[in-house]
Amino acid sequence: RKEVEQDPGPFNVPEGATVAFNCTYSNSASQSFFWYRQDCRKEPKLLMSVYSSGNEDGRFTAQLNRASQYISLLIRDSKLSDSATYLCVGRARSGGSYIPTFGRGTSLIVHP
Amino acid sequence: GAVVSQHPSWVICKSGTSVKIECRSLDFQATTMFWYRQFPKQSLMLMATSNEGSKATYEQGVEKDKFLINHASLTLSTLTVTSAHPEDSSFYICSARDSGQPNYGYTFGSGTRLTVV
Numbered sequence: 001r002k003e004v005e006q007d008p009g010p011f012n013v014p015e016g017a018t019v020a021f022n023c024t025y026s027n028s029a030s031q032s033f034f035w036y037r038q039d040c041r042k043e044p045k046l047l048m049s050v051y052s053s054g055n056e057d058g059r060f061t062a063q064l065n066r067a068s069q070y071i072s073l074l075i076r077d078s079k080l081s082d083s084a085t086y087l088c089v090g091r092a093r094s095g096g097s098y099i100p101t102f103g104r105g106t107s108l109i110v111h112p
Numbered sequence: 113g114a115v116v117s118q119h120p121s122w123v124i125c126k127s128g129t130s131v132k133i134e135c136r137s138l139d140f141q142a143t144t145m146f147w148y149r150q151f152p153k154q155s156l157m158l159m160a161t162s163n164e165g166s167k168a169t170y171e172q173g174v175e176k177d178k179f180l181i182n183h184a185s186l187t188l189s190t191l192t193v194t195s196a197h198p199e200d201s202s203f204y205i206c207s208a209r210d211s212g213q214p215n216y217g218y219t220f221g222s223g224t225r226l227t228v229v
Binding site for chain 2: 036043045046087089098099101102103104105
């Protein structure tokens with residue numbers, strides 16, 4: 001079983017819709033979590049860190065539920081430019097380093 | 113913010129040759145860098161953790177003699193794909209984290225698209 005699992009989608013939504021992605025992680029020792037956005041044939045770019053108390057950045061809200069071991073990303077008022085793959089990342093200590101583990105990504109398509 | 117420079121962006125090479133990919137942290141020091149490989153429509157797969165001044169840590173199934181990693185300074189890690197074959201064609205990406213910024217995530221290089229013909 002993968003350490004970080006996401007529904008690959010695609011999620012196909014109209015402009016202006018609200019969409020939510022969940023991501024589950026199996027390593028309870030994971031300490032930090034992030035959401036990344038990856039456009040086709042490009043490198044991932046950090047979208048936001050996920051804090052225990054939940055955090056919001058404009059139209060994006062991230063939440064962490066340690067008891068159930070999942071993180072979520074909510075996108076409000078979707079724009080065409082939000083179309084991309086969203087990767088969740090968990091970071092856990094392994095040996096002497098903190099290793100980030102990526103989910104396979106959830107594909108979002110926002111259409112007019 | 114933290115910037116990671118990776119080059120080349122793309123490379124086409126003949127089967128049996130070696131290709132070196134460089135990853136530099138431009139405005140911070142990175143004792144640890146990560147090398148990933150991504151096949152089309154698949155997730156990033158961690159290949160190895162590059163440690164400055166010591167041997168890299170390879171993930172299970174990744175041949176250390178084929179994918180040579182050198183992390184000779186705090187700002188540079190290199191990945192050399194030796195005796196490349198067509199099945200090595202993939203998108204290779206490095207990443208690093210600015211440990212001086214604890215809430216920063218990982219910054220990625222722009223990736224190297226390797227095609228072996």
